[in-house]
Amino acid sequence: MNRFYIAFLICFLFQAVVVNAQNDTIVSPKVEVSKNKVRIDGKAYFVHIVQSGQTLYSISKAYGVTQSEVAIANPDIYAGLKVGQALKIPVKSKAIEGNEEFIYHIVKRKETLFGISRAYNVTVDEIIANNPEVKDGLQVSQVLLIPRKVITPVVTAPAQDSMEFIMHEVQPREGLFAISRQYGVDVKLIEQYNREAIKDGVKLGTTLRIPVKPVAKQVRQDTIVPKPVEILPCQKEFDYNGEPFNIALLLPFTQREEVEDSEFNDEVESNQVNIQTAQKPMSALTRASLEFYQGLLLAIDSMKKEGVSVNLSVFDIKNNPSEIRGLVSMGVLNDENLVFGPLSKNELLPLISFSDEQKIPVVSPFYNGPTEFNNHEHLIEVNQRYQDMLLLFLDSLKFEDSCRYIVINDKDALYSEAIKNFNEQLAAKADSAGVELYRYDHRIAEEKSADVQDSLSKVLLPNMENVVIIPSNDEPFIADFLGQLYAVKSFYNLKTKVYGPSRWMRMHNIHDDYLFNLGIRIYSPFYVDYSRADVNSFVGRYREEFRLEPTQFSFLGYDLGIYFISMMKKYGADFTPCLKCYKKQMLQSTFKFDNKFGTYKNVNQTYIRYLPSYEVIPVK
Numbered sequence: 047m048n049r050f051y052i053a054f055l056i057c058f059l060f061q062a063v064v065v066n067a068q069n070d071t072i073v074s075p076k077v078e079v080s081k082n083k084v085r086i087d088g089k090a091y092f093v094h095i096v097q098s099g100q101t102l103y104s105i106s107k108a109y110g111v112t113q114s115e116v117a118i119a120n121p122d123i124y125a126g127l128k129v130g131q132a133l134k135i136p137v138k139s140k141a142i143e144g145n146e147e148f149i150y151h152i153v154k155r156k157e158t159l160f161g162i163s164r165a166y167n168v169t170v171d172e173i174i175a176n177n178p179e180v181k182d183g184l185q186v187s188q189v190l191l192i193p194r195k196v197i198t199p200v201v202t203a204p205a206q207d208s209m210e211f212i213m214h215e216v217q218p219r220e221g222l223f224a225i226s227r228q229y230g231v232d233v234k235l236i237e238q239y240n241r242e243a244i245k246d247g248v249k250l251g252t253t254l255r256i257p258v259k260p261v262a263k264q265v266r267q268d269t270i271v272p273k274p275v276e277i278l279p280c281q282k283e284f285d286y287n288g289e290p291f292n293i294a295l296l297l298p299f300t301q302r303e304e305v306e307d308s309e310f311n312d313e314v315e316s317n318q319v320n321i322q323t324a325q326k327p328m329s330a331l332t333r334a335s336l337e338f339y340q341g342l343l344l345a346i347d348s349m350k351k352e353g354v355s356v357n358l359s360v361f362d363i364k365n366n367p368s369e370i371r372g373l374v375s376m377g378v379l380n381d382e383n384l385v386f387g388p389l390s391k392n393e394l395l396p397l398i399s400f401s402d403e404q405k406i407p408v409v410s411p412f413y414n415g416p417t418e419f420n421n422h423e424h425l426i427e428v429n430q431r432y433q434d435m436l437l438l439f440l441d442s443l444k445f446e447d448s449c450r451y452i453v454i455n456d457k458d459a460l461y462s463e464a465i466k467n468f469n470e471q472l473a474a475k476a477d478s479a480g481v482e483l484y485r486y487d488h489r490i491a492e493e494k495s496a497d498v499q500d501s502l503s504k505v506l507l508p509n510m511e512n513v514v515i516i517p518s519n520d521e522p523f524i525a526d527f528l529g530q531l532y533a534v535k536s537f538y539n540l541k542t543k544v545y546g547p548s549r550w551m552r553m554h555n556i557h558d559d560y561l562f563n564l565g566i567r568i569y570s571p572f573y574v575d576y577s578r579a580d581v582n583s584f585v586g587r588y589r590e591e592f593r594l595e596p597t598q599f600s601f602l603g604y605d606l607g608i609y610f611i612s613m614m615k616k617y618g619a620d621f622t623p624c625l626k627c628y629k630k631q632m633l634q635s636t637f638k639f640d641n642k643f644g645t646y647k648n649v650n651q652t653y654i655r656y657l658p659s660y661e662v663i664p665v666k
Contacts, residue, residue: 077108083189090137098129109135153188161247166192186381211255218620229256280624286615290355296387297335298365338603345607354615367392374400383619391417421644428648430571433464438651439569445481450507454516456523457489468517490526502534511541519549528560566656572634573652573664581633605632
């Protein structure tokens, strides 16, 4: 919409208002709300045929919309209204007073025919008779004709002295029938005392008064109202009815150049280092996005075979936060049950605000940058930040009296926030366990190799297992130091066990002898065990479907698709309270989510052990 058009539209609307103001004494023909409705680009419109004498003002007033809304939906009205002209009138997301026979109801998310029938005091059969298309299921924003009825008001009995109440907060997927069974109270009695609260249906978070008979009072004893046993959302049965879940995927699919993005370099860790690096006219971001998408498609196909339907909407966000802001501002994502993506902090920020407002879960598969997102109950972080990975390792570390513990630091990274925090907490844990912790700070090329090895030989002991903890993920530093450590271990025939973060698995300059003979143990949130039958089955399906080898991103797309679609099938779209208790073995990870800081984060860690036999095995 260019400036000329906007200026012309404003002038047109102003003239329309002035004309109506000057002629408000003239009785214009009555505007009847049309019964004809259409859906364009997912939005509902009435189709209104302009009659003689009708104006933009009278038409907009009849439909309860503004003149601007009508003009934006019908840009050709700048030439003036014409008799017989068909206008698209936006349908408001609330029931519209139609005519004497019907009320127009706009279907909202999670509404059912039964709930709508109770709201308007009509039968389901009456709704179907006037809207035959609902036999195929309800659609969000669908317009229903609800027959008007003279509703005889039911006298709501006030709380009597002979009654007492329990205040019950409605939980996800909870209906009046389930509540009545929980408290042993008739449904009609609950309705009688909560007419106002449930006039628009039973909604999540609504507080209901549940009438109960008081316990007979005894002399010198207080009346005790038994407290109902709390039923957690994850303990309730969800009856999946076959309606499709709406899932959106927001990733960059058209990047044509290599994008340097430090947040992406560490995105997903696995034992797979052979990511497809063939020359292609696309960036690493685009390749990873396509591989994730392909894995997700196979997951949706697998769930389809289990009877679960999914509507997948894919958006190319071009590695540009403004693309996401546009989707959010236009309400394109409002009807989604789940969103996957995106990659970076700047792209996540507008999506997190949307998630908080709309209560729609957003699963962030890749992000592991330095910024920490806390207190967002619908944000689900799958990957782990470097800082979090170190602290999760510390939580699982157990000291043994038969071992000697040495922490190795890169002098060039001593003052980074992550390393500083790690060293402080490691020292505190060792101190509380009564274990002496030895520290050696190393810098590449600062000393001769002979001097470094001599210093190490004084720290390491020949009669104990030496547990060496190296928090660094800098490849030149790791390759240099492991070479020095390997020389000392081999010369003195020492026993060593070395712990390091997951990026080590993707380093190309570490000699195999170092990995397999130093007793390397790497902690990582992801690992693919190719000895498993289900892993090999997925690899075969992926090769057959895409003529490619699956990468770590392909596995991740499949795992997340299976995990979250299965969860929605079991618990419904409001599944987030169940994340902490849902366990399902996946191909690349056994996800374990915790919301200690408000945001759900994957806290699973697997230890990958390199054996002298040149085998690599996972250790829980």
